[in-house]
Amino acid sequence: MAGAPPPDERPARRVWHDPGGPVVIEGPVEVVMDDGSVVRSDRPVVAVCTCRRSRILPWCDTSHRERPGPAPPSDGRERDAQ
Numbered sequence: 001m002a003g004a005p006p007p008d009e010r011p012a013r014r015v016w017h018d019p020g021g022p023v024v025i026e027g028p029v030e031v032v033m034d035d036g037s038v039v040r041s042d043r044p045v046v047a048v049c050t051c052r053r054s055r056i057l058p059w060c061d062t063s064h065r066e067r068p069g070p071a072p073p074s075d076g077r078e079r080d081a082q
Helices: none
Strands: 015-017 023-026 029-032 038-041 045-048
């Protein structure tokens, strides 16, 4: 980028991934979409969808919560009916 400071002089953004959920980024954030358009959020913390279920892409709308989690591992024994 023309006029951008060298990488070691730019402030770092903190990014973390919520397993099974979004990537959370300290804002403000600009996301370049597939068509080249840029969307921006000035919120202090932004959740970017990784499951592609959100109706407000690229932002997370918690649609990932609608999917049930993985079943617990089976030990091969049936639970006794009481």
